[in-house]
Amino acid sequence: MTRSSATTLNALGLYAVAMVLATAFGAQLLLHELPCPLCLLQRVAFTVLAVGPIMNIRWGPRPSHYALSLLAAVAGAVFSSRQVLLHIMPGDAGYGTALLGYHYYTLALTAFTAAIVLLAAMLLFDRQFEEYRAAQAVAPGTFATTAVWLVIALTALNVVSTLLECGFGACADNPLVYELLKR
Amino acid sequence: MEFTVLFLAVAIVMVVAWWGRRSLALGLFAVVLLACVATYLHHATDTLKLSF
Numbered sequence: 001m002t003r004s005s006a007t008t009l010n011a012l013g014l015y016a017v018a019m020v021l022a023t024a025f026g027a028q029l030l031l032h033e034l035p036c037p038l039c040l041l042q043r044v045a046f047t048v049l050a051v052g053p054i055m056n057i058r059w060g061p062r063p064s065h066y067a068l069s070l071l072a073a074v075a076g077a078v079f080s081s082r083q084v085l086l087h088i089m090p091g092d093a094g095y096g097t098a099l100l101g102y103h104y105y106t107l108a109l110t111a112f113t114a115a116i117v118l119l120a121a122m123l124l125f126d127r128q129f130e131e132y133r134a135a136q137a138v139a140p141g142t143f144a145t146t147a148v149w150l151v152i153a154l155t156a157l158n159v160v161s162t163l164l165e166c167g168f169g170a171c172a173d174n175p176l177v178y179e180l181l182k183r
Numbered sequence: 184m185e186f187t188v189l190f191l192a193v194a195i196v197m198v199v200a201w202w203g204r205r206s207l208a209l210g211l212f213a214v215v216l217l218a219c220v221a222t223y224l225h226h227a228t229d230t231l232k233l234s235f
Contacts, residue, residue, distance in 0.1 A: 037226055040186040044219055047193045051212055054200045068212055075216065079223055152197045159190040168184050 001125035006061040007144055009122065010053040014147035017050045020111060021154040024104065025161070033096050034165055034175040038083045042108045045076030047155045049115060054151070057144045061128040066119050073115040080109035185222055192218065 001009075024043055027033055035043065052069030056062070083105035087094045094103045102110075122128075140148075165171065167179030192215045200208040 037186065041189075041219065041223055041226070044186065044189045044193060047190065047197075048212075048215060048219065051193070051196055051200055051208070054197055055205070055208060058201055059205055064209070068209075071216060075219055075223075082223075082227065148197075148201055152194060152201075155190055155194045155197060159187055159194060162187040162190055166184055166186060170184065171186060 001128050003060060003128050006122070006125070006128035007057055007140065010056040010061070011140075011144040011147040013053045013118075014050055014057075014144075014151050017046055017053075018147065018150045018154055020046050020108075021151070021158070023099075025154070025157065027097065027099070027104070028161070031097055034178070036095060036174060037171045038079060038086075039095075039104060040162060040171065041079050042076055042083070042105065043158060045072055045079055045112070046108075047151070047158070048072040049076065049112075050151045050155075052119075054148050057140045057148060063123060063129065066123050070116060070119050073112045073119065077109060077112035077116065080105045080112060084109055189215070189218060189222065 021043065024035070024039075028035060049069050049072040051072070052065045052067075055065040055068070059065070083095070087103070087105075096104055099107060162171075164178045164180045165175055169179070172179075192211075196208060196211045196215055199211055
């Protein structure tokens with residue numbers, strides 16, 4: 001795998017993270033379901049997961065950049081596992097609406113596990129790392145640059161949304177209204 | 184409030200990773216990841232009070 005194809009795959013990874021964040025936003029706005037603290041932490045883990053691909057696109061693919069994403073994916077898998085275990089008892093309705101038969105935290109655990117496998121698979125291809133010492137920085141194309149700014153914009157939207165939801169205090173365990181929009 | 188700060192911190196790390204120094208981005212990433220784990224451990228001791 002060449003450096004340029006690795007960069008393209010990293011950009012695709014960023015689009016996948018953007019899709020996850022946009023879907024979570026869609027559910028929040030269309031279904032009027034506010035994310036709980038653990039749900040928010042899983043969203044944060046998805047955004048942290050995106051830092052590795054951003055650095056791969058900006059500085060060229062390096063094993064250390066993939067390691068960042070692996071650490072974030074493992075943390076995200078731990079966070080979502082906890083929420084799965086909280087609702088694992090028979091008869092528990094789960095938290096929030098199910099999407100395609102699965103609750104968001106179950107889908108998040110699946111996504112984080114898939115990310116771990118895919119990141120490990122990416123690390124199998126050594127050729128992508130051979131060129132990084134020769135050229136320290138590369139000019140990324142429009143496809144990759146758009147992916148980067150899309151993820152940054154969605155993360156910034158989450159800053160606003162979470163501020164509206166939680167206000168300046170601790171987030172409610174089972175939030176029903178936006179704290180800053182309460183009358 | 185802690186989640187707002189976490190999202191803001193990740194956004195800053197992303198911008199630094201894109202525009203700033205690589206070493207600074209790596210350092211900030213470590214701080215954010217540790218903050219995430221600390222937040223998780225803090226909430227892991229809570230009992231979730233669900234309405235259903």
